[in-house]
Amino acid sequence: MIVAFSVTPLGVGEDVGAYVADAVRVVRESGLPNRTDAMFTSVEGEWDEVMDVVKRAVAAVEARAPRVSLVLKADIRPGVTDGLTAKVETVERHLGA
DSSP states (O other): OEEEEEEEEESSOSOOHHHHHHHHHHHHHTOSOEEEOSSOEEEESOHHHHHHHHHHHHHHHHTTOSEEEEEEEEEOOTTOOSHHHHHHHHHHHHHHO
């Protein structure tokens, strides 16, 4: 499964980069395939391990912020591995055609 999620601290002002970095650090240290862009962090793995990473990323932000917003989108597709890379490669292949 691939989960794309965004964790946003609320009540801490406009500069939230350090808080978001705390969440991304949890994802990167998990060892699961992941990718971060300007809006979301995507992580790939089995249901329990991915959801554990999301929970810990939220907890990392929650430790420093009075309120946290979580947006999550999941692609649950049993038997697929390396979807994080394969999906992008498919689109790029079509763009090059």
